[in-house]
Amino acid sequence: MERKEKIFNMADKRLQIKFERSLSLIDEYFLCNKEAIHLDFIKSINCLFEIAKKQQEQGVKRDIAYMNICFLRTSFLTESYDFMASLYDDKFYVETTETRIYFNLNFIFEHINRDIEEIEEEIKIFPTLKKFEIKELKFSYAQYYFIYAMKIIKELCEDIEEKINCRDLKITEDFKIIVGGHMEEGLKL
DSSP, X not given: OOHHHHHHHHHHHHHXXXXXXXXXXXXXXXXXXXXXXXXXXHXXXXXXXXXXXXXXXXXXXXXXXXXXXXXXXXXXXXXXXXXEEEEEOTTGGGOSSOOEEEEEOHHHHHHHHHHHHHHHHHTTTSTTOOHHHHXXXXXXXXXXXXXXXXXXXXXXXXXXXXXXXXXXXXXEEEEEEEEEETTSOOEEO
């Protein structure tokens, strides 16, 4: 077995255990603070709707066909763990009028760095562990959190269509909310 593969196999088993521990803490926090988290999310989404409403009033935004909520993999590098919410017409990614906001769910991602630091200590039996390998490991581990965050976002989006209709935004009959990675195939809610 190759050195890197050994490192990742050893770390992955330990990280799964750490993720399960973190997941119970995240779930507990979410349940205790669900209303505040939902209000923050809705506040962010309302800002997005305001931008779109102004664009529609100015005649530069057509009827909205898609709301795309995605995590930004590049934000893992900056450790901001940002998400982007965007509104698109039927042209989707090739639409020329940008309508987007950024938000985060830090309560989910605050555990990543601690877990990676613990793993770094545990796998020091590989004395030549490189920084790029730690970054790779961290990126791989972050996928668990991104997937879990999608579950939370799906729950937070339950009443979004109702909120859009209250804003008098022009939307298509087959309006869809899509959640996933940026420029990747997403999950339709």
